[in-house]
Amino acid sequence: MLYFECDYSEGAHEKILERLAATNRESLPGYGMDHYCQSAKEKILAACQCPEGDVHLLVGGTQTNQIVISSMLRSYEGVVAAETGHINTHEAGAIETTGHKVLALPQHEGKIDGDELRRYLQTFYGDENHEHMVFPGMVYISHPTEYGTLYTKEELKSLSEICRQYKLPLYMDGARLGYGLVSPGTDVSLADVAKYCDVFYIGGTKVGALCGEAVVFTKNNTPPHFMTMVKQRGALLAKGRLLGIQFDTLFTDSLYLEISKNAIDTAEMLKQILREKGYPFYLDSPTNQIFVTLEDKKLKELQKNAVVSFWEKTDADHTVVRFATSWATSKEDVKKLAELL
């Protein structure tokens, strides 16, 4: 069976497992106070060119979104997001559970539009009274988006300026950030992300770690007692070393970007094959997620030998599916898939 279902089907990059084994019997303080966490944080800030930043290591993406957003919003505020944003669709209401509304804006291939954002925010600062409405308190974007698309540097800069004008933090969900950073078409670097966002996270779970996301507060703006809020949400790992060692490894010798590149290379290879074979793309994604419309008959046949991800039905006989590559995808598997297509 060939697996192109998602980017979290395998374990971790072998270097991570080796580091875990090599350090296993060291007695270390708990709760992220160990020197591996410290080292990981330093390496991450160096990679971000953001020496004034602050890094916290958490376990998973929904958890990270929930804690970052709820810790930065005031109780009467909501978070602005594309209607297709992960927090608005596939996190089981994790934001609302903390008492906050997701304020949905239209999506454009998964992205929000700067002009639409500005118009929306302006309404809260006009003559009319908005005291009976949920105030926007933060802007959430995902990069890559849930459709694999990317913001350009210009778009990111523009969103950042709008947010600063309205004094709202700009937060980037980087569950697949690595795959965005090494996409051939992008002009957005990790330093740009740190520059334009007030807070973002570098996804580990989908980019070679067993688990783990690294939150970066970029502007000396970590909420007070953030660690207590992490504990309060049940998210403080006793053996913080598990996260520290993984991120320290990923940010040693650019391993994070290097393994991200494998996902992009194999995705490009697969896209080329799909293009040649005449499969219609649902949209043009420059990262590791490929959305293609298949005849249901063809899909059924394919599913005998390959696992892909259902996206949506387009009509009675066609389905959009997602092929995802990852740090772990081999060129051999892409070739085998090509034969099935």
Next chain:
Amino acid sequence: MLYFECDYSEGAHEKILERLAATNRESLPGYGMDHYCQSAKEKILAACQCPEGDVHLLVGGTQTNQIVISSMLRSYEGVVAAETGHINTHEAGAIETTGHKVLALPQHEGKIDGDELRRYLQTFYGDENHEHMVFPGMVYISHPTEYGTLYTKEELKSLSEICRQYKLPLYMDGARLGYGLVSPGTDVSLADVAKYCDVFYIGGTKVGALCGEAVVFTKNNTPPHFMTMVKQRGALLAKGRLLGIQFDTLFTDSLYLEISKNAIDTAEMLKQILREKGYPFYLDSPTNQIFVTLEDKKLKELQKNAVVSFWEKTDADHTVVRFATSWATSKEDVKKLAELL
């Protein structure tokens, strides 16, 4: 430096790391749907002699307490616990964050008393109106307690009967359950726990895993859509294999109990030494936590070469400290500590 600070200072039992490495490149479904999770659940239920039970694997203890308790309480209910219960003292208000009150009962070396529990519950069923009060909706106990003490089978049975009389689930926090099960004095087996509790968890983090706790619903009583509630709290691990493989390993060939025994053996060894040297015990704990009163001068000296845990000041010159052993404690280290004492 000698580490007796806590039972989560080292990584994981080596067999776990080996299994993680051996299975690393297998492509598996996410979110706990893989066969290792399935196998772990079966082995756990077999060990519990509870074939009708249901197991869910979560990442950490506070998270587990938060999710189990909030998913079983109705919105107007609170959870009864000893005033020293972990949920009432050291989880940063994780229960209250979900909207529920911890209803504290007096503690007796960390335990609640059956008669006091019964009297408390009775007040809600007398003539008087209690509609302005928080209703008890669940009873929480820890075993071993935060003081390392254990309930007897008779005590556990009695609490269970009281809970059933009042139709309240009895929940056991088993963060250190392994250490309780192999304590020389105990008459409580894992099957007893499953029999008398409606839900409990088997702690992995403190007993040889990198992370992970196994929740067991024992009476065909898993709350509907439990998985969605886990997701909603940010606690659903994408790579559920990380938990499945660990618990599958721990519950193969009784590894869990075997490594628990190391903690008890080294604790007994240390207690013998402390007794011989005349150190006064703060209380008599039959598990892996040892509470001793030290002169501050002595403590300061000791801390040059050993890490122990501060518990409380008893007077201007004395401090209660906790020595903790674990699955990873070596007899050599206990001997070295003996020399320092």
Next chain:
Amino acid sequence: MLYFECDYSEGAHEKILERLAATNRESLPGYGMDHYCQSAKEKILAACQCPEGDVHLLVGGTQTNQIVISSMLRSYEGVVAAETGHINTHEAGAIETTGHKVLALPQHEGKIDGDELRRYLQTFYGDENHEHMVFPGMVYISHPTEYGTLYTKEELKSLSEICRQYKLPLYMDGARLGYGLVSPGTDVSLADVAKYCDVFYIGGTKVGALCGEAVVFTKNNTPPHFMTMVKQRGALLAKGRLLGIQFDTLFTDSLYLEISKNAIDTAEMLKQILREKGYPFYLDSPTNQIFVTLEDKKLKELQKNAVVSFWEKTDADHTVVRFATSWATSKEDVKKLAELL
């Protein structure tokens, strides 16, 4: 100055004030346990032709929506509503505060469409997994809607059938229910509301009371310990008599419908005038809210002598405004307004 801004500009119907004065020195039990509350409940159930129903009196509309919805949803569920539903737009996130998401459907002059609702609900019962999404747990409609429009009996019946098919309670926000019930075009009676909805509330605040909304659970389906949940939300009035006496008065000799009729009569009168003068209606509302597009110049002039409600800008020179009549609007005032128009 002429007031057509809203339907809560004046105090209460004089009969209410007289009853409050006449009963003032009676010593009564608190928290709604008095005989006026009891009598009000009986009269309301009789008017609803719903003897098996259960009535609770609350203070205001947002409070009522918050308590009814949060007490009927499970923690992983959200409430389905039109995107323009009051709970989704103008209640400051009161639903999200309780941890639940508002699941917005498209609105059609403020109403939801049965077919769209059915299609939405079906997706949760197909082959695909929805465990990462917020489950629909209730359907909220307002009648009259925020645009003054009404469901037909056929539409209401259809929504009711869909809800029963999917085992979801249908909840009607009747903040202005009186105005809907006496609208000339409607075929929906109070008994129909009780028949087709699982729970609804009869608005008092906007229909002649100082404050107060009467929640009716129609199917022997009051959530257990509802009163405690009311208290928990800070909504239990110590002097419940204030609500009991008001609703007892409103439901004596059909006062509620009678005073509602005044709003409709004066609204019809005003609509006739607007029509004659050629003002373009924004939409056709059959109740007490009239939406008209005005030139900004005209609006500015009008505002010197009359208060109306801003709705939205349609272009640089035009604004939609709302004229609202109420139980307290006099024909004289409508005539005076006519002169200004």
Next chain:
Amino acid sequence: MLYFECDYSEGAHEKILERLAATNRESLPGYGMDHYCQSAKEKILAACQCPEGDVHLLVGGTQTNQIVISSMLRSYEGVVAAETGHINTHEAGAIETTGHKVLALPQHEGKIDGDELRRYLQTFYGDENHEHMVFPGMVYISHPTEYGTLYTKEELKSLSEICRQYKLPLYMDGARLGYGLVSPGTDVSLADVAKYCDVFYIGGTKVGALCGEAVVFTKNNTPPHFMTMVKQRGALLAKGRLLGIQFDTLFTDSLYLEISKNAIDTAEMLKQILREKGYPFYLDSPTNQIFVTLEDKKLKELQKNAVVSFWEKTDADHTVVRFATSWATSKEDVKKLAELL
């Protein structure tokens, strides 16, 4: 039947009803933006000698506690209160519903002790780490307490100093504040309350209003967007005039204190009678609540003709009951009660 059960058995002082009737047909803006609310606020601040203060009018006591406390705490903070504090015992978990823990201190006739408070707060600022604990974020006191007792000016000043030292707001629940202010033994004036507390409320419901509590933020410290948070909790009254007119009346010509005095006078009269007849007082309360131990036989007889409040059983044959007087208690009723005793 004679009513001494509580202080909210009757409607409102007649002057309030007269004002409501006299102003009934005035068309006024909603949500507390009317001139009666404005006037009430000015009179209250004048009475408090606190020109820099800010007043908000809310409907009930639990609602007020819930909103004030949740709007002033950060998410990781709890509120310190006496274990017998109303928020900890009889508000159905209204504070926990907002996600915050009540941190209970020992009570001394309903009061907290300054030294115990200081010692408790100090522990959070010592060497030890408290990041896994709920931080104290506010101190709640009731005055009069739930036992009718009062803080002295010296005690209040001391609590205030401790709170300022630790930068915690001091909040007074003044549900029965009027009865405290006119108690013969007190040296605490309304101006003192405003001086020493950061926020407090003046209870209307129990002191002559139909409903209503006036929150005073005394130090230019109203939380931003407080009105939105009030709306979000379902507590914003559409017809705010109902509260404005009541408090404007109560604070005209010192009506509030004048009617409070009636409760104290009748309570003193009743205490004198009880003393003469040899009834043992459970504790010595200087306000309108009188706690007496009765033989159950005697109580049963008394209950044929009088309503009193059950407090607690002391042994098999005795019960503590509470007699409450109020603004509405007549001397004639006290005399009639005397005959029954």
